[in-house]
Amino acid sequence: MRVLVANRGEIAVRVIRACRDVGFESVAVYTDADAGAPHVRLADHAVGLGGPRAYLDSDAILAAADGCDAVHPGYGFLAENAAFARAVEDAGLTFVGPKPEHIELMGDKAAARKAAADAGVPVVPGSEGAVSDVEAAVAAAEQYPVAVKAAAGGGGRGIRIAAGEAELRKAFDAAAREAQGAFGDPRVYVERFVERARHIEVQVFGDVALGERECSLQRRRQKVVEEAPAPTYDASDLCAAAASLAGSIGYRGAGTLEFLVDDSTGEHFFIEMNTRIQVEHPVTELVTGVDLVAAQLTGELPAFETRGCALELRLNAEDPSNQFMPSPGKVSSVVWPAGPWVRVDTWLEPGVEVPPFYDSLLGKLIVWGPDRPTCLARARRALREFSIDGIKTTAPMLARLLDEEWFIRGEFHTTTLEEWLA
Amino acid sequence: MARHEVVTPVPGTFYRRPDPDSDPFVSDGDSVSAGDVIGLVEIMKNFQDVEAEVDGTLVEFLVENEDAVQAGQAVAVIET
Numbered sequence: 001m002r003v004l005v006a007n008r009g010e011i012a013v014r015v016i017r018a019c020r021d022v023g024f025e026s027v028a029v030y031t032d033a034d035a036g037a038p039h040v041r042l043a044d045h046a047v048g049l050g051g052p053r054a055y056l057d058s059d060a061i062l063a064a065a066d067g068c069d070a071v072h073p074g075y076g077f078l079a080e081n082a083a084f085a086r087a088v089e090d091a092g093l094t095f096v097g098p099k100p101e102h103i104e105l106m107g108d109k110a111a112a113r114k115a116a117a118d119a120g121v122p123v124v125p126g127s128e129g130a131v132s133d134v135e136a137a138v139a140a141a142e143q144y145p146v147a148v149k150a151a152a153g154g155g156g157r158g159i160r161i162a163a164g165e166a167e168l169r170k171a172f173d174a175a176a177r178e179a180q181g182a183f184g185d186p187r188v189y190v191e192r193f194v195e196r197a198r199h200i201e202v203q204v205f206g207d208v209a210l211g212e213r214e215c216s217l218q219r220r221r222q223k224v225v226e227e228a229p230a231p232t233y234d235a236s237d238l239c240a241a242a243a244s245l246a247g248s249i250g251y252r253g254a255g256t257l258e259f260l261v262d263d264s265t266g267e268h269f270f271i272e273m274n275t276r277i278q279v280e281h282p283v284t285e286l287v288t289g290v291d292l293v294a295a296q297l298t299g300e301l302p303a304f305e306t307r308g309c310a311l312e313l314r315l316n317a318e319d320p321s322n323q324f325m326p327s328p329g330k331v332s333s334v335v336w337p338a339g340p341w342v343r344v345d346t347w348l349e350p351g352v353e354v355p356p357f358y359d360s361l362l363g364k365l366i367v368w369g370p371d372r373p374t375c376l377a378r379a380r381r382a383l384r385e386f387s388i389d390g391i392k393t394t395a396p397m398l399a400r401l402l403d404e405e406w407f408i409r410g411e412f413h414t415t416t417l418e419e420w421l422a
Numbered sequence: 423m424a425r426h427e428v429v430t431p432v433p434g435t436f437y438r439r440p441d442p443d444s445d446p447f448v449s450d451g452d453s454v455s456a457g458d459v460i461g462l463v464e465i466m467k468n469f470q471d472v473e474a475e476v477d478g479t480l481v482e483f484l485v486e487n488e489d490a491v492q493a494g495q496a497v498a499v500i501e502t
Contacts, residue, residue, distance in 0.1 A: 033490075052435065053488070318466075326465045
């Protein structure tokens with residue numbers, strides 16, 4: 001079995017290692033900017049693609065896959081591109097991921113919402129799709145506050161919050177105008193606004209839930225720290241809901257269902273499903289003992305039991321002392337932590353040039369402990385061993401975070417990290 | 423007439439338009455004012471504006487749309 005790894009960075013290294021573990025051959029692809037990257041050296045074969053954007057060039061990647069049996073897309077780039085998945089299958093290769101129609105289904109917000117509702121999984125209460133006028137918006141708002149969101153929007157842009165009906169009437173026109181200006185599409189929809197929300201997601205494989213990950217600590221909607229199990233929250237209902245939704249569509253392989261948990265009422269709402277392996281998958285691997293990437297490759301999920309706590313810290317090439325400015329460049333030296341209960345997934349080694357063209361993720365430090373306090377103590381010990389010269393990283397911010405009282409107590413929401421950094 | 427070079431402070435991918443479906447920020451021969459955005463550089467999924475530092479006429483771009491650029495590289499010329 002020969003697998004083309006259609007990605008770069010730490011996830012390419014991760015997939016190549018899993019290939020080796022299960023006895024498959026691996027083929028790396030690389031752009032000119034990544035010619036010296038470790039994934040190129042670690043794979044059994046490597047194919048150059050050219051310019052910096054070539055990881056998005058599905059034709060070039062399919063050509064590189066000539067002679068392969070399967071394509072693993074990693075995350076990002078083409079991982080959730082249904083047309084690419086279909087092209088891989090049409091070329092007679094296995095796409096290591098879900099069926100293309102499930103990528104399509106979950107990529108369509110309205111269709112995903114309907115699939116959840118059909119499976120009896122709660123979604124954030126609100127209008128079914130875009131509302132036609134302000135009266136329809138008021139009718140859809142059954143409980144305040146509500147958010148008025150641009151139908152064509154994303155990433156938090158074009159959202160207005162209304163505390164009551166009068167505010168909603170005012171916000172509606174403004175939101176529609178803003179949506180037209182920002183996205184060229186005035187359609188808006190209305191949904192309940194959860195003020196104190198936790199972002200908790202469930203890892204599934206087929207219709208089996210492998211437990212939750214707490215991912216509320218985010219900056220600009222990018223996760224910074226993830227852990228399992230979720231502190232101070234019983235996620236068993238969430239896991240059951242995730243398994244039933246994945247099962248209801250006949251989902252194949254690894255996927256993640258993201259939920260919003262209202263901290264004041266305890267209600268949970270399905271937000272979206274990511275139809276791929278995720279950055280934070282090692283958190284689940286450490287508490288279950290399951291190699292999720294190997295399971296993707298073989299299609300077989302081993303029996304597992306959940307044990308202890310795991311925490312993942314993302315190290316990014318950003319300068320926390322200067323508004324998180326991206327910090328590409330040459331890494332003259334780097335020392336990664338090691339020792340008991342510590343795992344590092346990275347592509348960074350001394351002498352590597354971090355290109356400006358890609359995501360700023362340098363590596364992930366993942367730590368296991370029998371309980372949360374032990375896990376945090378090991379994380380502090382491990383992070384102290386990390387050192388790097390040549391570029392700035394988020395390590396100093398993570399070190400401060402690990403000592404914060406609210407973090408130690410496990411009391412935080414999706415806005416806590418940004419408020420703390422402000 | 424003095425030639426003023428506009429440099430990008432950060433490395434990355436240079437774009438002449440705010441998004442693929444829009445018109446370029448400026449075209450050759452357009453007059454520009456100090457502070458006008460003439461392009462974007464994408465660095466690690468962030469977008470940084472490249473601004474004209476002087477008033478004048480933008481006479482030429484030195485890089486193409488979607489070219490890779492280095493920090494400190496000149497991307498356009500303004501005649502003042």
